[in-house]
């Protein structure tokens with residue numbers, strides 16, 4: 001099994017059908033896409049890359065993402081997608097950990113700081129003549145052979161942020177991604193060759209692997225000129241070559257709906273631009289999805305998954321979202337839906353025993369979408385995968401109809417604008433600043449971003465902290481979107497009897513009413529909100 005066979009199948013069946021678009025311009029038919037992948041695979045092989053070797057993609061969204069991705073698979077290589085928003089140092093850590101041999105980059109990522117990734121045999125700018133040469137294929141319709149892979153061979157080595165401050169490489173196999181692709185048709189949306197997927201979210205994440213079901217159907221792939229999310233651009237593009245289907249985090253969906261409302265779009269006009277909007281990756285508030293459906297019509301589907309079972313956990317269908325006459329419609333809106341076809345879901349206590357309906361416990365997933373394990377990390381793999389079940393770290397409850405409602409995250413993960421931020425990473429940076437004694441980073445609710453990063457900082461005795469300097473340190477060390485938007489300078493952090501910081505109490509300080517605990521255990525000496533920009 002090799003995912004590239006999906007491309008060969010469509011290219012043989014329907015060679016001249018337009019496949020990849022940059023904005024509204026066609027950049028490849030299915031035949032050209034396959035020919036370029038075969039040519040690239042040949043180049044990898046000539047350079048001595050062996051099946052199973054890693055190739056990193058540190059790129060903003062770009063039409064060539066799809067060519068490099070399937071070209072690497074064609075040669076049996078493992079793709080390591082790297083979030084374009086990461087700091088070069090973070091990307092370098094991933095490249096080193098994965099022992100990648102080549103990397104493909106977009107110049108804007110690396111040229112900002114005048115540096116580039118190191119320790120690789122080749123770093124190729126996808127917009128350069130060098131990349132043109134690697135992908136230069138004739139139009140004769142002949143393709144070199146696809147390298148054979150087993151279903152359980154790794155295809156996509158996806159790095160999650162780690163709670164220990166180090167990301168972990170999630171090993172996703174050809175079988176995992178094939179399963180994800182097929183589940184889309186049954187659980188999310190049927191796709192036809194006339195459909196068009198737009199990549200408005202990072203292709204290094206779930207949005208990028210949604211290329212697979214769309215390729216299965218022979219649909220069209222569009223990378224907007226902006227390379228990301230611009231509501232006006234998406235509406236215009238959708239009307240020109242759509243209607244579009246896309247994946248977006250709840251924050252982005254909200255902005256699209258804001259735009260539709262202010263531009264006085266009707267659901268009918270929205271239907272001309274958008275077929276299906278899939279959302280997930282972070283909680284969506286009930287009121288927000290109701291408004292989204294009211295303004296843009298019933299074109300939304302929610303999914304819940306995680307890097308370890310990508311895009312496949314549960315789904316809340318278009319039908320369930322719109323079925324307002326159902327007696328439990330309100331509860332369903334607040335849920336993440338039912339188990340997707342290829343997986344089973346359980347909710348268990350800390351000893352792994354099933355809990356009765358309605359009780360909150362850890363969410364477990366089992367099925368062919370679940371990762372093979374973490375890259376060279378048997379300890380973390382053994383913790384996450386037990387008896388064939390993935391322990392997600394998410395807390396939730398199942399109802400009698402199988403709908404899962406997420407209650408909380410067992411880890412202290414912050415999700416801001418759909419991007420995951422692990423507090424420990426930020427804490428480790430801040431603790432290096434002179435004059436800082438202690439730090440605890442938590443997420444505070446935010447109407448726009450879902451959550452924003454807040455750092456509680458205890459200064460060393462007699463020190464007056466320069467918050468701009470803390471901000472500058474974060475900018476130097478970690479991705480922009482991870483740095484705190486707000487600092488609370490406190491005398492002490494609340495701790496339990498074992499000396500552990502009580503993050504729940506810190507989070508409680510941002511809640512209105514009786515939970516508000518400011519003033520306990522050393523309330524804020526001062527609170528400063530830094531100008532945040534729009535970099536989440």
Ligand code: AMP
Pocket residue numbers: 160279280281282283284302303304305306307308336392394406409420
């Ligand atoms: P990632 O591995 O980056 O995809 O992040 C996965 C985490 O995001 C999950 O473990 C959940 O905590 C959260 N998440 C994913 N989908 C949803 C959703 N539909 N609603 C709420 N939280 C979600």
